[in-house]
Each structure stands twice: as structure tokens, then as C-alpha cells.
Amino acid sequence: MKYIRKQLRTTLPARLRETVVKNFHQYTGPGGQILHGYIRRYKNVRLRKKGFTTKSEAEKHLRQAMNNIDAEERGEIRSKPTTAQEALNIYRRNLEVRSRDKGYQYAHNVRSNCKVIQGFVDHFGPNRLIRECTETDLREFYQILCFRPTLNKNSAGVFIGRIQGMLKAAQKSKPDLVNWLRPTLKVSRTPEFEHRVELTEYATLVHTLLDPPLAPSRREERKALWREAGDVVQLLRLTGGRLNEIVRMRLDQFIWSEVKLRLYATKTENERDLPLWDCISDIVQRRIAEGLTDGELLFPRAKTATFDNAIARACRNAGKLANLNYGRANGFTCHSLRHTFVTDMMEASGNNVALVMSYSGHKSL
Numbered sequence: 618m619k620y621i622r623k624q625l626r627t628t629l630p631a632r633l634r635e636t637v638v639k640n641f642h643q644y645t646g647p648g649g650q651i652l653h654g655y656i657r658r659y660k661n662v663r664l665r666k667k668g669f670t671t672k673s674e675a676e677k678h679l680r681q682a683m684n685n686i687d688a689e690e691r692g693e694i695r696s697k698p699t700t701a702q703e704a705l706n707i708y709r710r711n712l713e714v715r716s717r718d719k720g721y722q723y724a725h726n727v728r729s730n731c732k733v734i735q736g737f738v739d740h741f742g743p744n745r746l747i748r749e750c751t752e753t754d755l756r757e758f759y760q761i762l763c764f765r766p767t768l769n770k771n772s773a774g775v776f777i778g779r780i781q782g783m784l785k786a787a788q789k790s791k792p793d794l795v796n797w798l799r800p801t802l803k804v805s806r807t808p809e810f811e812h813r814v815e816l817t818e819y820a821t822l823v824h825t826l827l828d829p830p831l832a833p834s835r836r837e838e839r840k841a842l843w844r845e846a847g848d849v850v851q852l853l854r855l856t857g858g859r860l861n862e863i864v865r866m867r868l869d870q871f872i873w874s875e876v877k878l879r880l881y882a883t884k885t886e887n888e889r890d891l892p893l894w895d896c897i898s899d900i901v902q903r904r905i906a907e908g909l910t911d912g913e914l915l916f917p918r919a920k921t922a923t924f925d926n927a928i929a930r931a932c933r934n935a936g937k938l939a940n941l942n943y944g945r946a947n948g949f950t951c952h953s954l955r956h957t958f959v960t961d962m963m964e965a966s967g968n969n970v971a972l973v974m975s976y977s978g979h980k981s982l
Contacts (some may be wrong), residue, residue, distance in 0.1 A: 641675055652668055653672045653675040655675045655679045659682075660690075674745075685697075701738045701747050704791075708734070708782065720861050730779055733762075734776070747784065752801065777804055784799045819954070819957075821941060822850060826931065829938075845928065846932055849864055853954040856880065857958030858880050860951050866915045877891065936948075959973060962977075
């Protein structure tokens with residue numbers, strides 16, 4: 618009997634130590650990285666989690682989970698600490714809800730931006746608490762983006778700003794981040810030269826779109842699309858509107874009794890009025906007379922989500938056909954017509970900034 622008791626005294630601590638050790642396990646991740654996890658039953662609650670880069674992180678997470686169970690027994694209300702992946706999910710959902718009131722391109726940009734931000738989350742650690750994010754983490758990811766051949770420094774700076782927007786959205790939504798001092802990183806961005814469209818370039822592009830050479834196939838289809846693109850380009854140049862604002866204009870935006878045109882800014886969700894000049898009125902009346910409207914939209918094909926992409930593609934093909942310097946790299950695009958409108962209006966109005974801003978919808982010039 619004494620021998621049995623002695624054996625129990627010697628083996629029991631070892632068994633306890635073995636049980637504690639078995640709470641945590643180590644495994645190899647998909648990329649060959651050594652990861653850690655834990656499995657434990659505490660007060661009839663099964664606690665299980667994996668994906669930690671170090672064992673100390675797994676221990677910390679398990680301790681926090683056990684403390685939460687104890688706090689729940691005492692009647693305390695504890696908020697779950699927010700991880701980096703949860704912060705991105707909050708930010709993504711906010712943008713997806715906003716995109717329902719926007720066009721197809723906005724939703725496409727949301728998905729594209731969230732892919733880049735997901736890269737930051739994966740680099741930082743999706744299971745790490747977002748409170749642990751520092752300015753150094755932001756700067757390190759900014760350096761990674763700068764070395765990507767498809768991104769310039771200005772674009773990398775824009776993505777860093779969106780990551781900080783994710784941190785702000787998480788702080789507004791999660792109670793455990795109320796008193797968190799968010800990290801910030803100010804990135805210097807050099808202004809890029811925006812090509813102003815010369816009158817000869819504008820005239821050549823419009824002429825090519827409205828009177829295109831014969832296409833090798835689908836002639837009628839291409840001619841109809843290029844006709845739409847020709848009218849869009851003229852309205853872009855005459856109104857200074859954004860492409861999405863122009864292609865989705867409704868006929869009731871032309872207030873003939875007051876001789877003004879009302880544009881709805883899809884980007885800033887504001888509206889602005891412009892004089893309904895004769896050159897704009899002529900284009901609209903010509904489309905109505907030729908039956909190119911449907912009684913609701915100026916461009917009926919705008920009901921298709923990708924119509925603005927088709928217009929941009931038609932302009933690009935026409936510019937290439939006419940040997941124009943068209944393209945974002947070192948030429949002009951449809952958006953350049955907006956900047957050209959602002960420049961010409963500044964000259965025509967004697968640098969009346971307030972008037973030009975009311976026409977263009979810019980908050981600053």
C-alpha cells in the first residue's frame with residue numbers, strides 16, 4: 618500500500634505536467650511555417666484555437682479565453698479583443714454597404730483595395746490583436762508596396778491611407794478600441810502631372826469616334842458604341858463631369874425651364890448645377906431627335922453596369938487608331954477632360970475660384 622502511494626506521488630506531478638503540455642501543440646502551416654495552437658476544456662467549455670506564430674501568443678490567447686469564462690461566471694461583460702482580420706472584415710462590410718448605392722466600378726475598386734489590405738493583414742498576422750499595430754508596421758508594408766513593379770509611391774501612399782481608414786473603422790465599431798491611440802503614418806506624395814487635352818487632340822478624338830473607319834467585323838455594333846462614346850467625350854469636355862456622372866445622366870437632370878443642368882456626384886454624393894449652354898443643349902436635343910434616348914436615360918445602355926468601361930475602351934481604341942497620345946502612363950484619358958474644363962474655366966472667369974468650384978464640384982483647387 619505504501620509502495621502504491623509512493624508511486625502515485627511520483628507519477629501524479631508528471632501526469633499533470635504532461636496534461637499542461639498537451640494543451641498546446643505545434644504543427645506546420647501551408648507555407649512550411651511552424652505554427653502553434655491549443656486545445657483545452659475549461660469549466661465544461663472547450664477552448665480551441667490555432668494559427669499562432671509563437672507559443673507565447675497561444676498561451677496569452679488561452680489565458681484570455683479562460684479569464685473571459687471566469688468573468689462571465691461573475692456576471693461581468695467583457696468585449697472580445699479585436700484581431701487584424703476582424704478589423705478588415707468591419708472595414709470591408711462598411712465599403713460593401715456603401716457600394717450598393719454606387720456603380721459597378723465602385724464595387725470593383727472596393728474588392729481590389731481590400732485585396733491589398735488583406736496582404737497587410739496577412740503580413741501583420743490575421744490573429745494578432747489590432748491594438749498591437751504600430752507605425753513601424755505601417756511603414757514596413759509601405760516599403761513592401763513601393764518595391765512592387767506595378768505600383769508607384771503615390772499609389773502605395775494611398776493604400777497606407779486606406780489601411781489607416783480600416784483602423785479608424787474598427788475603433789468606431791469595437792468597444793475594446795475606444796481608448797486606443799491609433800498609429801498614423803504620413804507619406805509624402807508628389808503631385809503627378811495631369812495632361813491637359815489640347816484642342817486638336819480633342820477634335821481628332823471626337824471626329825474618330827463619330828466618323829470611324831470601317832471595322833473588320835461587327836461594324837454596326839462598333840459604330841453605335843463609338844457614337845455613344847463621341848457624345849460622352851463632348852459632354853465631358855463641356856461640363857467637367859466625371860465619366861460615371863455623364864454616362865448615367867437622366868433626362869430630368871436637364872432643367873429646360875431654368876436653363877441649367879444638374880449633375881449628381883457619385884463620388885462625393887453631392888449635386889451641382891451648371892448653365893445649360895447651347896453646345897450642351899444641341900447634343901442632347903440631337904440624341905432625342907435621333908431616338909437615342911429611352912425617355913429616362915440620356916444613354917440607355919448605361920443600365921448595363923460596365924457601360925462606362927466600354928466607353929473608356931472605345932476612347933482608348935479610337936485614340937490608338939488616330940495615333941493620339943492616349944493613356945494614363947504619359948497621355949490623356951477621359952478624366953483629363955475634367956481637368957481641362959477646370960483650366961479653361963479659370964481662364965475664362967478671370968480665376969474666379971468659387972465659381973469654378975461650384976461648376977466642377979471640387980472642394981479645393
